[in-house]
Amino acid sequence: MGVSPADGGRCICAARFRLVSLDAMHVDDALKARISIRSFLDKPVSEAEVRQILDVARWSPSGGNLQPWKVRVVAGAARQAVTDLAVSVLAQNPAGESEEHPIYPPKLWEPYRSRRFKIGEDMYALLGIPRDDKPARLQWVARNYQFFGAPVGLFFIIDRGMGNGQWAHLGMLMQSIALAATARGLGTCMQESWAMVRKSLHAHFQLQDRDVVYCGMALGHPDPESSVNTLRSDRAEVDEFAMLDGF
Numbered sequence: 001m002g003v004s005p006a007d008g009g010r011c012i013c014a015a016r017f018r019l020v021s022l023d024a025m026h027v028d029d030a031l032k033a034r035i036s037i038r039s040f041l042d043k044p045v046s047e048a049e050v051r052q053i054l055d056v057a058r059w060s061p062s063g064g065n066l067q068p069w070k071v072r073v074v075a076g077a078a079r080q081a082v083t084d085l086a087v088s089v090l091a092q093n094p095a096g097e098s099e100e101h102p103i104y105p106p107k108l109w110e111p112y113r114s115r116r117f118k119i120g121e122d123m124y125a126l127l128g129i130p131r132d133d134k135p136a137r138l139q140w141v142a143r144n145y146q147f148f149g150a151p152v153g154l155f156f157i158i159d160r161g162m163g164n165g166q167w168a169h170l171g172m173l174m175q176s177i178a179l180a181a182t183a184r185g186l187g188t189c190m191q192e193s194w195a196m197v198r199k200s201l202h203a204h205f206q207l208q209d210r211d212v213v214y215c216g217m218a219l220g221h222p223d224p225e226s227s228v229n230t231l232r233s234d235r236a237e238v239d240e241f242a243m244l245d246g247f
C-alpha cells in the first residue's frame with residue numbers, strides 16, 4: 001500500500017497493523033514472553049532487522065512528544081570496541097563510573113531489597129554458582145560486558161537536563177524495543193551494568209556534553225539450550241500494587 005499525503009495518518013496506522021498481523025503475536029503474549037535473555041546464539045542479527053525494530057519502537061509515547069532519547073547500536077567491530085573498553089576500564093577501576101546516577105538507591109529497603117536478592121539467588125542457583133563463590137559471581141557479572149554473547153548491543157542516551165519523567169519515557173522506548181524484538185523471535189536483556197563505564201562510553205561515542213548513557217541492551221537470538229534462559233522472575237499480584245476504586 002502506498003502512502004499518499006492525503007491519507008498519511010491512516011496509512012501509518014495501516015502499515016503498523018500490517019506489521020502486527022505479519023508477526024501474529026498478541027501484545028499480551030509478547031509482554032509475557034519477554035524475559036531477560038542472558039545467553040545468545042552465535043548468530044547475527046541484520047541491520048535491516050534492527051532498523052525494523054527501531055522503526056516500530058519509535059512510536060512509543062513520551063510526554064509532550066519530546067522523544068527524549070538517543071540510541072547507539074553496535075555490532076561487529078563496533079561491538080567488540082565497547083566490550084574491550086569496558087574490560088579495560090573495569091580492570092583499572094572495578095568500582096565503576098556510575099556515581100552520577102547510581103544503579104540502585106543506596107541501602108535498598110523492603111520490599112525492593114528482598115526482590116533484588118531473590119532474583120539474584122534464583123539466577124545463581126540456575127547457573128550453579130554458590131553464594132560464597134565471589135570470583136565465579138564476578139565472572140558472571142562480567143558477561144554483561146560481552147552482551148552475554150549477543151551480536152548486537154544498544155545504548156540508551158538521554159540529555160542530562162531531562163527530569164524523572166523523561167527518563168521514564170526513555171524506558172517506554174526500551175520496553176517497546178524489547179517487545180518488538182520478542183515478536184520477531186529475538187531476545188533482549190536490558191543492561192544497566194553498562195552504567196559502570198558510562199563516562200568512558202560517553203567519550204568513546206563522542207557524545208555531547210549534555211548527554212548521559214543510561215543503559216545498555218543485548219539483542220540477539222536466545223540460546224534455547226541455556227539454563228540461565230529458563231529463569232522466570234516473580235511479579236507481585238495486581239492487588240499488591242494497584243488499588244481499583246469505583247467499579
Ligand SMILES: Cc1cc2nc3c(=O)[nH]c(=O)nc-3n(C[C@H](O)[C@H](O)[C@H](O)COP(=O)(O)O)c2cc1C
Pocket residue numbers: 034035036037038119144189190191192193194215231232233
Ligand atoms: C533498566 C534495566 C536494567 C537492567 N540491567 C540488567 C543488567 O545490567 N544485567 C542483567 O543481567 N539484567 C539486567 N536487567 C534485567 C532485570 O534483572 C530483569 O528485568 C528483572 O529481573 C525481571 O526479569 P525479566 O526481565 O526476565 O522479566 C535490567 C532490567 C532493567 C529494566
